[in-house]
Amino acid sequence: MPYVSPAHYTVPDSQACQQALALVKQFSPEFLVNHSLRSYAFGLAMNHKIKQGVDKEVFFVGAILHDIGLTDYVAQQDTFEVEGAIAAQAFALEQGLSAEQADLIHEMVALHNSVGVAHQCDPEIALLHFGAGADVAGLWIEDIHKKTLHEVLETYHDQGCQAGMIQLIQDQVTRKPHSYMSTMVDLGFLKKVAKHQFAHNPT
Template sequence: MQAEIVAALPKSVAGVAVPDTAAAKAAARLCAEHSPGFLYNHCLRTYAFGRLLMARQGMACDAELTFIASALHDLGLLEPFMTPTQRFEVDGADAARAFALEHGFSDAEADVVWDAIALHTSPGIAVRKQAEIAFVHIGAGADVCGLGMSLISPDDVAEVLDAWPRLQCKTQFHRLMLEVCRRKPQAQALTFTAELGRAHIHGFACPTFEQLMAAAPFDE
């Protein structure tokens, strides 16, 4: 089933070429093997929306690295790649960097993949980094929060959604993030996921910034 999904990768979507390299296909396969359908589709939409939005600014990128980072950017939400203490972005970045090195990429290229994933939820930072890092951040923000979607033509949006349907992405993504919060609440400190945990999990054991500052060992 998952192998069939990867084999059916389109050559392009909404004018955005989908890399046809062995490493790109392996990244898509790794994502498909471990992800629920909604998350796999989100990762591929991240690539397409990021490319579409950044092209409007005249920005080019290494398509293969951008695709790999997009396909693997949520590995940290999945059991095989999840550590007990790290935030999910770092877990995913570590796994994706290892993947890049195993598939013959240089240390510098693997570092770009790491940064793209580790920083994909960091507004104001990712967009100041290399193009591939900015593309993943912009694409993920567009697909999850709708940021910049008004700048993409309705026909292009429809083509991306036809290729990779949402499959109740809002509901499913919310549920998955809450499960991560339940499993390792302390890892959510000072992240956006802490907001979810406090709002929806009774007794969520994760300090706020104010609590951490108040507990600092100083008299004033």
């Protein structure tokens, strides 16, 4: 797998990207902000898996907002992927992105946990699925260059991420027992998260 330098996953200098980052920082704990930034970086680091270009502005906005449904920015009445997708789509339109771009961001957020589906979709959807899965559960880590992995972790530390994500997911399952995440938990997703220790020993 190719080495991807930090310059490749810096935050794009566009209003939509900067405002999306500011929004997430306002409503999310630090560990969730850094998880979203690592998901963006890891997704780009695995671009070789799909061999297609991505709209970097769209990819960043979708990646940084992909867990906004876990925060108080949304109503917390529906499954967090769906609420987050609707909020992210509306945000993208407010920032002047096209309807097509906003629709893609919606699908990125809605499908980022969809095992067996996301990897067959648009490259932005697939790469967010790969990036988020690598960060939370250690999936596809072998597809990230070791130097890239170390540098991403040094740039966006994961202190508190494991415990924080488990708590957020448990809260979602308690609030919404019929949500997609409840099924994931029943299948052992939290056990996978709890075992994931790559940030402490990413070799």
